[in-house]
Amino acid sequence: MQITPLLNDGYAGEPAKRVLNYVQDHRQAGDPVVGIYCGYAPIELIQAMGIVPAVLCAFSKVPIAAAETVLPANLCPLIKSSYGFIIEGTCPFYAMSQAVIAETTCDGKKKMFELIADIKPTHVMDLPQVPDEAEARSNWKQMIVKLQGFLETHFDRQADEEKIEASLQAANRKNALMRRIFDYAARVPSVLHWKEMYDLSFLAIAATGQEMVPLLEPLPDILEQRVREGFHVGPPKAPRVLVTGCPVGGDATKIFNTIEVAGGVVVAPDACTGMKAFMGEFAENSGDPIGAMAERYLKIPCACMTPNERRLTDLSAMIGHFKPDAVIDFVLQACHAYNVESFKIGRHVEEVHGLPFLKIETDYSDADTEQLRTRIEALFESI
Ligand code: SF4
Ligand code: SF4
Numbered sequence: 001m002q003i004t005p006l007l008n009d010g011y012a013g014e015p016a017k018r019v020l021n022y023v024q025d026h027r028q029a030g031d032p033v034v035g036i037y038c039g040y041a042p043i044e045l046i047q048a049m050g051i052v053p054a055v056l057c058a059f060s061k062v063p064i065a066a067a068e069t070v071l072p073a074n075l076c077p078l079i080k081s082s083y084g085f086i087i088e089g090t091c092p093f094y095a096m097s098q099a100v101i102a103e104t105t106c107d108g109k110k111k112m113f114e115l116i117a118d119i120k121p122t123h124v125m126d127l128p129q130v131p132d133e134a135e136a137r138s139n140w141k142q143m144i145v146k147l148q149g150f151l152e153t154h155f156d157r158q159a160d161e162e163k164i165e166a167s168l169q170a171a172n173r174k175n176a177l178m179r180r181i182f183d184y185a186a187r188v189p190s191v192l193h194w195k196e197m198y199d200l201s202f203l204a205i206a207a208t209g210q211e212m213v214p215l216l217e218p219l220p221d222i223l224e225q226r227v228r229e230g231f232h233v234g235p236p237k238a239p240r241v242l243v244t245g246c247p248v249g250g251d252a253t254k255i256f257n258t259i260e261v262a263g264g265v266v267v268a269p270d271a272c273t274g275m276k277a278f279m280g281e282f283a284e285n286s287g288d289p290i291g292a293m294a295e296r297y298l299k300i301p302c303a304c305m306t307p308n309e310r311r312l313t314d315l316s317a318m319i320g321h322f323k324p325d326a327v328i329d330f331v332l333q334a335c336h337a338y339n340v341e342s343f344k345i346g347r348h349v350e351e352v353h354g355l356p357f358l359k360i361e362t363d364y365s366d367a368d369t370e371q372l373r374t375r376i377e378a379l380f381e382s383i
Contacts, residue, residue: 006181006196006219018199019055019206020092026052027096032155035097035120037082038105039272039300040127042144042293044282046101047208048159048167049151053101055205057091058082059250061364070115076334077363078247079108086116094120099154101147103127105304106337123150131298131305141294148290164289168282170209177216178204178278184223185267186322189232190240191223194256194266197274198249205277234265239380242268242322244315244345245330246338249273251364255330258369262376268322270315271330276300279314303337311341312348319353325383326356328376333363356382 027033034046035056043053063084064077070087071080085091094100099121102113113124125143128136152158159167181200184192204212226232241264248255248271256266270276280299283292301311319327327349331338342359349357358379362368 006200006222016057016202019202022203022206023052023054023093023096032098032157033093033096034151035094035100037100037109038103039277039302040103040105040125040297041101042147042297043205044167044171044209044293045144045148045159045164045290046151048164049148049155049157050159051151051155051157053206054093054097055202056082056093056097056100057085057250058247059252059364060085061251063088063090064364071112074334075108076106076246076332077252078332078335079112081364083112083115086119099123099150101125104129105302106335108334121154123147127304128298129305131310132307136298137291137294140298141291144290144294161289164293165285167209168289168292169284170213172209172281172284174204174209174212174216175278175281177213177219179275181216181219181223182268182275182278184220184226185233187227188240188323189234189236189238190265190267191226191232193233194269197269198253198256201274201277202249234260235263239264239325239383240267240323241265242270242315242318242324242327243274243330244270244327245342246332246335247271247273248330251366252330252332252362254366254369255328255360255362255372258372259328259376262373262380264326264376264380267324268318270318272300272302275318303335303341308341312344315345315348316352319349319355324355326358326379327353328379329357329359331359331361333361 023033031050031052033052033054036053037056041053046053058078058081060081064080066088067080067084071083086094102122102124104110104127113122116122125147128139241259243266259266280296282296286292301308301314329342329345331342346357349355356379
């Protein structure tokens with residue numbers, strides 16, 4: 001069945017091309033661009049200052065060989081790919097960025113940021129990693145205030161509390177609409193393909209709430225039409241899969257493709273490149289918009305946090321909502337945080353939810369695709 005594409009906004013094309021056009025348009029209009037890598041980058045502050053946050057390239061195997069001339073081979077492919085793109089000069093988003101905003105998440109990334117700081121101004125935010133400590137909120141708020149100072153100094157752009165509050169409120173509307181769209185993947189059977197979720201997420205991170213809301217508002221009607229016409233993604237009884245773990249993009253999307261080849265449907269891509277960025281809400285009209293921002297960001301359940309019980313509670317909520325038949329934990333090789341945490345995730349999924357669980361540890365190469373398919377098919381047989 002021919003389905004109506006979700007976005008007809010003049011930014012047609014592959015996700016990266018669409019976002020590239022968006023960033024280029026802003027750059028030509030004179031707006032500064034900063035590169036970001038992580039879900040903790042406070043994009044609402046950056047956008048409130050009239051600056052575009054561009055997610056930097058990190059998901060291709062191609063630049064990894066170049067990166068390995070400097071970085072150890074047994075490092076996470078996401079870090080090697082990020083660095084390789086920079087030294088090879090092949091990330092167009094990095095080329096357009098006038099600075100990089102970074103956070104102290106995992107050790108490999110922290111050390112990589114030291115290397116790229118020699119190439120372009122790089123502002124590193126000290127992320128508290130025990131998010132429930134009493135000081136965490138005020139410390140992270142201070143880091144966001146410092147970022148604001150860095151951006152003011154480098155780009156001569158300002159945002160008062162009113163602008164930041166408006167940015168938070170627009171982000172809440174954008175995120176609520178994104179969740180409403182994701183709800184169509186929660187339907188049984190799903191009417192929303194993972195590529196569409198991925199495509200939308202990519203753009204929705206770069207674009208402001210004010211820009212995204214009019215783009216997103218018509219989409220539920222298009223999806224309703226799919227429901228009326230009886231369209232669904234994959235066979236109606238296909239195993240539904242929630243994919244959690246490390247970020248998935250570019251060459252790492254082999255995991256989603258392999259799930260489909262094995263006969264399944266991805267109904268919940270729960271990672272920073274998927275749904276995670278749009279979960280949760282900023283407190284509105286709190287009188288302290290930067291504090292509200294700090295509070296919401298510290299709730300992101302990244303494995304770099306300890307303890308990370310929120311990942312379990314959020315996962316339970318997602319399982320309840322998206323009704324998966326199985327959970328796959330996607331772990332990039334040498335990512336110790338997600339790798340070690342996987343044990344708890346598997347135990348939680350199996351014991352609390354009674355669902356089959358599979359941990360997949362992989363990199364960006366295609367070498368294990370057949371082996372992954374066999375393991376995923378075996379998982380589906382256990383349903
Ligand atoms: S998984 Fe953690 S470190 Fe990686 S992008 Fe997400 S929040 Fe950042
Ligand atoms: S996947 Fe893991 S090791 Fe790689 S950058 Fe993210 S947190 Fe760090």
